[in-house]
């Protein structure tokens with residue numbers, strides 16, 4: 263069930279701007295990797311590359327050993343069928359209710375009978391604290407509610423790979439913790455491979471297996487979240503200092 | 519300067535070739551999507567409601583007035599050669615062969631074609647199309663093909679409605695208002711309209727239906743790939759306007775070509 267994802271020498275440019283510069287990284291099967299990095303460093307672009315929504319300018323993107331850059335639409339669809347995805351902007355279908363949005367994968371992919379769809383959607387909504395919100399339309403939800411509907415939709419089909427772009431941005435600390443708890447509990451049960459783009463430093467760092475910091479087109483992997491503090495790369499050090507300075511400053515010095 | 523010009527022409531040519539290629543691939547995928555399972559029967563019905571049923575009042579209104587004015591103008595022309603008896607034939611042939619399909623096409627392009635384009639354009643820029651793709655749900659089968667099927671069913675039927683009420687409109691102004699013999703009018707309609715005329719009208723309405731739904735959905739789907747359209751809401755509005763203009767031009771040009779070939 264576990265799937266390995268890999269970037270090999272991936273380059274992504276937009277005009278003169280190089281967002282990913284010969285990036286090599288492996289997302290090990292069954293592990294949770296957090297991608298961190300400053301705004302505009304290319305985290306969302308990396309997710310879109312993994313989804314095959316953008317093509318890299320060079321390099322390979324392997325999902326379970328298959329280079330998704332080279333395969334056709336049908337094969338790509340098979341790969342995507344294992345994904346549970348949350349976009350940064352959530353991208354709910356805005357002319358359908360919350361219920362129908364969450365039911366979509368069940369109806370269109372599994373083609374379950376309506377009674378079963380109803381049971382499973384109610385269950386999914388409840389998990390994300392959305393009981394009774396099924397009849398609302400996305401435009402009638404708050405930003406945090408939209409995120410939770412997106413999460414419920416992404417988790418509906420027990421994905422083998424979970425790609426979440428900022429799942430908890432805009433949620434209060436209590437719900438953020440609830441969601442991470444739910445997420446890591448499910449992860450333990452199902453053993454899916456997951457990549458989470460997150461600014462929830464250090465909460466999610468401590469829960470994750472590995473942390474990848476994206477900075478100036480390069481990705482640096484840290485097997486232990488604590489290792490980040492020992493990095494010698496000046497950009498990474500700067501990022502760590504700027505974002506986590508307070509968190510670690512009590513026990514470590516960066517200023518030298 | 520000369521080199522600049524050549525480069526520009528070259529770029530424009532490549533862009534347009536690509537655009538044609540994209541639209542060709544789009545048509546192929548949309549047709550393939552009509553046969554993909556599971557078939558979205560309810561969505562097709564919903565689209566028939568939007569494209570067909572909701573356009574019906576407008577089509578009936580325009581059809582009635584077109585027929586009425588044809589009755590007046592036809593009567594005026596035919597009295598000059600003392601053949602008012604031919605009014606039924608004139609009105610019905612004009613409507614069935616030309617005005618019915620063309621005016622219905624233009625109206626539906628403005629009403630439903632633009633709506634489809636805006637809908638898909640917004641879904642594209644708000645990443646809803648991407649979201650469908652990432653859920654391994656084919657956006658063609660799910661979103662686009664039902665519109666194709668609905669348009670190909672609704673628009674020919676709207677054309678029939680237009681023709682019928684137009685003939686009635688001609689009757690109103692010719693027979694009721696100007697006193698043409700009712701028997702002569704109806705005889706002209708019944709005897710002088712043959713299968714070839716009806717078939718021509720049917721061909722046209724199918725062709726226009728395809729043009730409307732293809733341009734409308736295709737332009738919306740590719741909203742981010744269209745040169746000089748800008749970004750976001752502005753791009754959607756520009757591309758929507760553009761799609762109605764293109765569809766209208768295409769309908770008029772195709773109308774001429776089909777007529778020329780079939781005459």
Ligand SMILES: Nc1ncnc2c1ncn2[C@@H]1O[C@H](COP(=O)(O)OP(=O)(O)OP(=O)(O)O)[C@@H](O)[C@H]1O
Pocket residue numbers: 276281299300301302303304305306307308350
């Ligand atoms: N479609 C696009 N066309 C041109 N440039 C793009 C496009 N998508 C992203 N970029 C550029 O790529 C860079 C990385 O964008 P990305 O959305 O991946 O940032 P991010 O790391 O997710 O930031 P944030 O944390 O703010 O979401 C940005 O400089 C952005 O301007």
Ligand SMILES: [Mg+2]
Pocket residue numbers: 305306307350427
């Ligand atoms: Mg982002």
